[in-house]
Amino acid sequence: MIEFEGISKIYEHNGNELRAVDQVDLTVNKGEIFGVIGYSGAGKSTLVRLVNLLEYPSEGRLLVDGEDLTQLSKPELRKVRKRIGMIFQHFNLLESKTVRHNVAFPLAISGVPKKEIDSRVEEILEFVGLSDKARQYPDQLSGGQKQRVGIARALATSPDILLCDEATSALDPETTKSILKLLRRVRDEYNITILMITHEMNVVREVCDRIAVMEHGRVIEQGSIFDLFSQPEHPTTKNFVRTVMENEIPASILEGIEKRGASRHIYRVTFVDESAGQPVLSHVSKSYEVEVNVLFGQITELQGIPFGHLVVELQGEDKEIMRAIDSIQRSVTVQEVKAHAG
Amino acid sequence: MQVKLMDFWPRILEATNQTLLMVGISLLAATLIGLPLGIALVVTKNGGLLENKPIFNALSSVVNFFRSIPFIILLVAILPVTRFIVGSSIGTAAAVVPLVIFSAPYIARLVESSLLEVKPGVIEAAEAMGATPWQIIARVYIPEALSSIVLNLTIATIGLVGASAMAGFVGGGGLGDLAISYGYQRFETDIMIATVLLLVVIVQLTQTIGNFVSKKIRRQ
Numbered sequence A: 001m002i003e004f005e006g007i008s009k010i011y012e013h014n015g016n017e018l019r020a021v022d023q024v025d026l027t028v029n030k031g032e033i034f035g036v037i038g039y040s041g042a043g044k045s046t047l048v049r050l051v052n053l054l055e056y057p058s059e060g061r062l063l064v065d066g067e068d069l070t071q072l073s074k075p076e077l078r079k080v081r082k083r084i085g086m087i088f089q090h091f092n093l094l095e096s097k098t099v100r101h102n103v104a105f106p107l108a109i110s111g112v113p114k115k116e117i118d119s120r121v122e123e124i125l126e127f128v129g130l131s132d133k134a135r136q137y138p139d140q141l142s143g144g145q146k147q148r149v150g151i152a153r154a155l156a157t158s159p160d161i162l163l164c165d166e167a168t169s170a171l172d173p174e175t176t177k178s179i180l181k182l183l184r185r186v187r188d189e190y191n192i193t194i195l196m197i198t199h200e201m202n203v204v205r206e207v208c209d210r211i212a213v214m215e216h217g218r219v220i221e222q223g224s225i226f227d228l229f230s231q232p233e234h235p236t237t238k239n240f241v242r243t244v245m246e247n248e249i250p251a252s253i254l255e256g257i258e259k260r261g262a263s264r265h266i267y268r269v270t271f272v273d274e275s276a277g278q279p280v281l282s283h284v285s286k287s288y289e290v291e292v293n294v295l296f297g298q299i300t301e302l303q304g305i306p307f308g309h310l311v312v313e314l315q316g317e318d319k320e321i322m323r324a325i326d327s328i329q330r331s332v333t334v335q336e337v338k339a340h341a342g
Numbered sequence B: 001m002q003v004k005l006m007d008f009w010p011r012i013l014e015a016t017n018q019t020l021l022m023v024g025i026s027l028l029a030a031t032l033i034g035l036p037l038g039i040a041l042v043v044t045k046n047g048g049l050l051e052n053k054p055i056f057n058a059l060s061s062v063v064n065f066f067r068s069i070p071f072i073i074l075l076v077a078i079l080p081v082t083r084f085i086v087g088s089s090i091g092t093a094a095a096v097v098p099l100v101i102f103s104a105p106y107i108a109r110l111v112e113s114s115l116l117e118v119k120p121g122v123i124e125a126a127e128a129m130g131a132t133p134w135q136i137i138a139r140v141y142i143p144e145a146l147s148s149i150v151l152n153l154t155i156a157t158i159g160l161v162g163a164s165a166m167a168g169f170v171g172g173g174g175l176g177d178l179a180i181s182y183g184y185q186r187f188e189t190d191i192m193i194a195t196v197l198l199l200v201v202i203v204q205l206t207q208t209i210g211n212f213v214s215k216k217i218r219r220q
Helices: A044-051 A074-081 A099-108 A114-128 A143-155 A173-190 A201-207 A225-230 A235-244 A251-259 A273-277 A280-287 A318-329 B005-044 B053-068 B071-077 B079-086 B092-116 B120-128 B133-170 B175-184 B189-218
Strands: A002-013 A016-028 A033-037 A059-064 A084-088 A161-165 A193-198 A210-215 A218-224 A265-272 A290-302 A305-316 A333-336
Touching: A002 A044, A016 A033, A016 A044, A016 A059, A016 A218, A033 A044, A033 A173, A033 A201, A044 A059, A044 A161, A044 A193, A084 A143, A084 B120, A099 A114, A099 A143, A114 A143, A114 A173, A143 A161, A143 A173, A161 A173, A173 A193, A173 A201, A193 A201, A201 A225, A201 A235, A210 A225, A210 A235, A218 A225, A218 A235, A225 A235, A225 A290, A225 A305, A251 A290, A265 A280, A265 A318, A273 A305, A280 A290, A280 A318, A290 A318, A305 A318, A318 A333, B005 B053, B005 B092, B005 B133, B005 B175, B005 B189, B053 B092, B071 B079, B071 B092, B071 B133, B079 B092, B092 B133, B120 B133, B133 B175, B133 B189, B175 B189
Parallel strands: A033 A193, A033 A210, A084 A161, A161 A193
Antiparallel strands: A002 A016, A002 A059, A210 A218, A265 A305, A265 A333, A290 A305
């Protein structure tokens, strides 16, 4: 649906080259919710603006639904833009117009007859749950309601794609959740492809199917939510994962491990999918001469799949422990934790 | 030879009429020139909707040039132009031409600053929706900035009231002229006070109406 092929955006600043987006290759599939995550200044805002050509790429090809937008004339581009909705961090609503007129705006500029506009606006306001606010002005609404108006406005022209530029970054966690739920409904009920950029890992975890991590204009890692959360490779990805999942062993526990020296047998056991439901550890302690002591752990859910890890200490004779580990490894991943590593 | 204030009322009334006429017509004409000029400044600006450096620089220089000429000099300097436009270089109508040339560039700058208050994100959103530059001007810039434009036009109107006082130089008449020629130069203190009071009332009324209309627009 959206294909970035070697896309770069280069700014000239006092003779210096700034590569805001650097050689990005990405494909967003139809009907997918794709998240791009990165710290501020990573180039994600520029990236999302390339899709509807609010920014022109300096290099590379960008295809939307197989069509290279850079080849279009201005009127043709405006037509395509009506098929690409966009919502913003600060909502960008017309303050001088009511909710109804804000939602009607994209239809009115396309010359849709008034009757059709009225019924479409009513329908879409119903969808976002703001039918009773139609006659209010944006400054009478809460942040979450404003973003709902933003979403309604973006959907008014029945687009194929919805671009979300930090759409929840100005909202509190509770409101963020309700907006994300709404975005999921947008995808599920209208089959709209969603490309969202954010710096919040909990946002992508909540709704995205796949994500890409950006740093210094480059995509440093991409994959399904599950893969990136369970096996982050790049340090930046790991940092992001850590913001929502405590992956590292807390310092106080590490300290305790260090004190008692290398004689201890500490392992990180990672559960994925159905293994999370199996009594692996209790089975081991019953079958072998070992005691299992859980030091630390977390179980969570990613895209409906249970995922988690436990840091455990196995106490007993070395030989028994080795056999126990062998047995555990058959169903889950086990890594030895060294005192200084973590 | 003292002039009785009571006998002088018809003159004051006539002068009030002249002031309102000069200010009203100048405001209308200056807005008709200044509004598009202000819009042009904003859209041709660096990063604007229709970014165009040569046009922006040319417009900006012309505006600055006319804004730097003191009104009293402008009044005399453009006498030939005035004569060409209104057929005469003296009288109330003749005073309107320099007033327009004086305030149109000022209004252009005021409109420019009002339009620049519109959040760039709102303009970007309209662009993302596929709006044409003209649609963005007519349906986003102007309605979003209208309340601020009205306030700024109020400022321009009051400036015009002040400038119109100098219209006496070209026989334009008006309250300011009356205050100067009778009150100040002939020491008719009560006439001076009466005319100045009238000017105070006009300015107060203008500001009050401006505030009211601007507020009405903001919260329709």
